[in-house]
Amino acid sequence: MKAFLAALLFAAIVAVGVSILLDAIQEPSYVAFTTGGARVGNPGHNLVGPNG
Amino acid sequence: MASFGRFIRLAVGACAFLLVIAASVPCNAQQVNPTASSVKEQQLLQELNRIQGRVSIPDQRSGVLEQPAGRDWREFRNVTLRWIGGIAILGTIAVMVIFYLTRGMVRLESGRSGRTLVRFTAFERFVHWMTASCFIVLAISGLNITFGRPLLLPLVGFDAFSEWSQWAKYAHNYLSFPFTIGVVLIFLMWIAGNIPNKVDVDWLKRGGGIVGHDHPPAYRFNAGQKAIYWIVVIGGGAVAVTGYLLMFPFYLSGIEGMQLAQIVHSIVSVLFIAAMMAHIYIGTIGMEGAFDAMGTGEVDLNWAKEHHSLWVEQEQAKGHTPSGSTPRPVAAE
Numbered sequence: 001m002k003a004f005l006a007a008l009l010f011a012a013i014v015a016v017g018v019s020i021l022l023d024a025i026q027e028p029s030y031v032a033f034t035t036g037g038a039r040v041g042n043p044g045h046n047l048v049g050p051n052g
Numbered sequence: 053m054a055s056f057g058r059f060i061r062l063a064v065g066a067c068a069f070l071l072v073i074a075a076s077v078p079c080n081a082q083q084v085n086p087t088a089s090s091v092k093e094q095q096l097l098q099e100l101n102r103i104q105g106r107v108s109i110p111d112q113r114s115g116v117l118e119q120p121a122g123r124d125w126r127e128f129r130n131v132t133l134r135w136i137g138g139i140a141i142l143g144t145i146a147v148m149v150i151f152y153l154t155r156g157m158v159r160l161e162s163g164r165s166g167r168t169l170v171r172f173t174a175f176e177r178f179v180h181w182m183t184a185s186c187f188i189v190l191a192i193s194g195l196n197i198t199f200g201r202p203l204l205l206p207l208v209g210f211d212a213f214s215e216w217s218q219w220a221k222y223a224h225n226y227l228s229f230p231f232t233i234g235v236v237l238i239f240l241m242w243i244a245g246n247i248p249n250k251v252d253v254d255w256l257k258r259g260g261g262i263v264g265h266d267h268p269p270a271y272r273f274n275a276g277q278k279a280i281y282w283i284v285v286i287g288g289g290a291v292a293v294t295g296y297l298l299m300f301p302f303y304l305s306g307i308e309g310m311q312l313a314q315i316v317h318s319i320v321s322v323l324f325i326a327a328m329m330a331h332i333y334i335g336t337i338g339m340e341g342a343f344d345a346m347g348t349g350e351v352d353l354n355w356a357k358e359h360h361s362l363w364v365e366q367e368q369a370k371g372h373t374p375s376g377s378t379p380r381p382v383a384a385e
Contacts (some may be wrong), residue, residue, distance in 0.1 A: 034109055
């Protein structure tokens with residue numbers, strides 16, 4: 001049981017760590033794939049916005 | 053003379069009129085199409101295999117207007133993949149149900165001895181459960197991508213399906229990393245015991261003892277477990293590589309490469325899921341005493357002798373003696 005719980009904890013830590021790392025080094029698609037002139041602003045809460 | 057001149061003028065006028073009529077006939081018969089000789093869409097596709105232009109936004113790849121291979125890929129994703137996945141998964145479930153109803157649980161024929169041997173260390177179980185738990189989440193969230201829209205969406209509605217799918221996608225992306233770590237550790241940890249040998253040939257010839265009540269000898273891992281190991285290593289490696297190609301689009305491949313990656317990823321995944329369902333079956337309700345190996349890390353000595361007799365001999369030769377209470381009498385064969 002300890003091995004199982006430790007496995008779940010470790011997997012969660014790695015997943016959260018990777019999400020923070022990728023969030024820090026990657027641009028959201030609405031920034032990466034548009035120019036400033038074409039950007040109408042924060043696209044809000046959706047799959048491509050800053051808050052995902 | 054004057055009448056001759058009039059005749060000439062009349063004749064020239066009539067000829068001119070006929071010429072005008074004759075020249076106007078083709079115009080009435082057929083409309084002139086100014087783009088008739090321009091390049092057609094089909095010709096462009098045949099020459100270039102895609103139609104693309106230039107765009108003013110940073111991502112020049114968005115200039116691709118038509119890529120016919122995408123239609124083939126969409127057909128695969130929306131139709132072919134669902135058939136492959138459905139047959140693989142439902143077929144495996146059907147086989148397991150039939151097998152369970154006919155063969156039942158593979159019992160410990162000599163009963164439990166009360167003495168145990170260490171089969172897997174705490175670290176091995178940690179790696180197994182980390183990989184397994186990630187795999188289950190990856191499998192469910194991955195199946196949602198293929199089957200969620202036709203099967204789940206009608207049941208839960210758009211809002212719930214959107215919310216669930218968004219979180220499932222996050223889980224799919226981020227849990228792939230501990231899963232990949234697990235696959236690499238499994239490869240390194242158990243490679244020594246999973247090289248095929250002659251014992252495996254004999255084990256396979258005797259049906260692994262699954263059918264009937266035979267117990268062919270095996271070392272630490274029998275041929276069936278070795279098959280699972282290589283499915284995990286090769287299948288897990290394939291889904292990891294193709295998955296990262298999709299997670300980081302255009303870093304290493306173009307759109308065709310990503311379509312190919314998605315095809316490989318999805319086919320290997322559904323077959324992987326089917327194989328793991330069989331693995332879970334035999335490790336739980338399919339065989340008495342098997343779950344202990346990954347549950348507590350220790351297996352009953354009689355279980356080990358029945359299913360891994362050569363491994364027991366190796367362990368005893370190393371001085372790894374069974375622990376536990378005094379052995380109970382072994383049931384008569």
